[in-house]
Amino acid sequence: MPQLGLLPRRAWAALLSQLLRPPCASCTRAVRCHSQVAEAVLTSQLKAHQEKPNFIIRTPKGTRDLSPQQMVVREKILDLVVSCFKRHGAKGMDTPAFELKEMLTEKYGEDSGLMYDLKDQGGELLSLRYDLTVPFARYLAMNKVKKMKRYHVGKVWRRESPTIVQGRYREFCQCDFDIAGQFDPMIPDAECLKIMCEILNGLQLGDFLIKVNDRRIVDGMFAVCGVPESKFRTICSSIDKLDKMAWKDVRHEMVAKKGLAPEVADRIGDYVRCHGGESLVKQMFQDPRLSQNKQALEGLGDLKLLFEYLTLFGIAKKISFDLSLARGLDYYTGVIYEAVLLHTPTQAGEEPLSVGSVAAGGRYDGLVGMFDPKGHKVPCVGLSIGVERIFNIVEQRMKTFGEKVRTTETQVLVATPHKNFLHERLKLIAELWDAGIKAEMLYKNNPKLLTQLHYCESTGIPLVVIVGEQELKEGVVKIRSVASREEVAIKRENLVAEIQKRLSES
């Protein structure tokens, strides 16, 4: 980093004008003003760098590029996920990357602060979407759609402290499937869990478990433990951290930071230790406190029905009723779920990868109504696949096994052993392209034959079409198999047919 004293005069002037600007009206906290000053310094330093030019090229914090190798892996995962969504009859749709800020406010609870806002450039107040669920609810309300089964694959953005090693990014891709509409209880909910199982099985990520709970049971539990109703959502956010924090730390947050009575926290502690199968649902029906709460009983009734359907789907053993599952987002109203990998497939020399949940979702019956002028509700249930984390696991597995992927699909290289054959190569390759054959050539007037053959080997191209002086004279071209190194001469006019024949055979 350059010393301030070393800044060129133009950069100093820019820095001074930054420091002397009046504070922004929206900035009330002192800490924010300090960060503005720090940023002015940084901006000037970067300008100085740029002038040298010696600045650091990078992507923004918490984001990354995907290389061609990574793209191949990503697309394989997305293909599997999307084909599962289509197998269940979902339609595709898309929404803009940003929404009017007011559309997103009061939807995410304590997570709202993590939203990326756009700068006010003299127009609307906009924010990048935080998930695909709220835009979906906005779409339903805006178009007065009462019934829809859709999937949506897209990026979302959250200003979280990025701990990239765990597969958490500030920009990440979500794959969502949702069922909107008034239906009989738990049938769509059971399908969502079936879909999660199909995808996690299909991706072969090893053993997994889906934790299930119900927001009404969570709220009922809070009520019977003595949590004041005004604290339900904030205590819910604390409970949501149990997958990353120990109980004693969560308890401390609830008591010391959120003002919960210690004995209330301990009562909650007794419940959140409970997890098990269908039998735990029955057991909770008998719980002396919980069974007195109407909301909790409704939730338990639905979970009972859900387990019935999951058994018919053959996936009940993958599901665990877990009273510690709370889910952070405000909009859930009924059943909630989260899939966790039980262990990553660790190989010799492979670092175990902590990934947390790889899929999650739940029922949100009130969200569409928040957008509707008359508050008309459209009940919804859905799930989201955390492909970023899955991607990290698959990538690491491939590294361990030394698996290589082809990043192109090229079938034929058009080559020549002689000089001055550019024109012939251009004519040949255009013919192949026009016939739909995937073909490349080296962008040199006179490439060496060895260079051309090496290119095939390093990029995995299976066939070479060779044209030289002899071939041109005889009206033929040679087709060479890269793997066997065999070459055959064929008539020039049969080239496309011959290539197509060979490609269909392989």
Place this chain on the structure above:
Amino acid sequence: MPQLGLLPRRAWAALLSQLLRPPCASCTRAVRCHSQVAEAVLTSQLKAHQEKPNFIIRTPKGTRDLSPQQMVVREKILDLVVSCFKRHGAKGMDTPAFELKEMLTEKYGEDSGLMYDLKDQGGELLSLRYDLTVPFARYLAMNKVKKMKRYHVGKVWRRESPTIVQGRYREFCQCDFDIAGQFDPMIPDAECLKIMCEILNGLQLGDFLIKVNDRRIVDGMFAVCGVPESKFRTICSSIDKLDKMAWKDVRHEMVAKKGLAPEVADRIGDYVRCHGGESLVKQMFQDPRLSQNKQALEGLGDLKLLFEYLTLFGIAKKISFDLSLARGLDYYTGVIYEAVLLHTPTQAGEEPLSVGSVAAGGRYDGLVGMFDPKGHKVPCVGLSIGVERIFNIVEQRMKTFGEKVRTTETQVLVATPHKNFLHERLKLIAELWDAGIKAEMLYKNNPKLLTQLHYCESTGIPLVVIVGEQELKEGVVKIRSVASREEVAIKRENLVAEIQKRLSES
């Protein structure tokens, strides 16, 4: 809209605090302050709406959702474009939606003001990407990649005045193909034009023309006409508007707004009227003024070579050397091109659609060097397909022909004519899903058979699997063809095999 006098007290207080805040330091123009006041009023009104609740649900200005019908069309277009890119050996890649603002500055010339900035939330200064080209150059420099042929499909954002009727949005999808690396002249450039032809032919958008020019010819023309070098880029921006504005308006902008001498403007006017085929290249070699300019001669030499290769590719007749083509972006250094549709395929009753250019690109040999600390250059050439405009044309054509698209791929509906068959349906459908068959059922305990059959007809599902009392007793299920209404009973255990047989036959 509510009257201001009707605003509730809380909204009034919010409005006042907005109006009383000090002006932002970055806001220097009075018009901007007015818009801030207007926006404060709007925000308060919206708050008032929300409280009623009676606010307007919409997407941000210049953006839109894609409905399932639109997504099907969009995906067909993207599939065709991407398969062409892959046919030419390109690898896929991705970059974040936003970049550090400093990465994007000084790349776009006069268009820079159209960039979306993110709000400074106490971190980095970020902007949404404006195209896919600059992030690609940043990627190459950052990873020290000297050679790469890649495609990239992704959204970009520009704060243009949206005239949606022309297919211009503030959020839109671009499909880019680029070849980076030091190669022999015009070979990659010719391939880019070949790709544009293949895609525009493949999409069957009717007749088209690709205008070609070279930045060195543009600059040479400016020099010999007497434009001062400091005005090259800004005059270039004016020339770029010739596809939307008449010559006399562009001339007025250059003379009145940009201070160009009238006789200089008129000399430019003589050149920009010229367009034609390969013969115009030869003619310009003889031009008494242009032939005196070294840069222009280099450009003309390359165009001559380009036309030679385009003839070998069989596409020379689609290409027009057009001296009015300038391209707005700063980063082009050599050949530039832009594809325009000559007419949209107008049918009886169809409004003709003005679409402007549908694909464009050029050579940018200096962009990667702007990112490299040592200024190392990586020559690049590429193209971008404007799928948004193409999408509008295809969509309008489908409306005219009354073409309908299926928005789901469901092959089988699992149905029942009797009550209390939910459990059987759930078991059956899970079997189908597990076998990879695309299946749906209605989410009702006891749906009517007619409702179930109607659902198939309205959504295009070809087969129905029916289970009822009789079938259960006999250990069979019925398969019904929706089109022929024929039903056959098959053994329950043969269901999956029988369905797969029927689907492979159809």
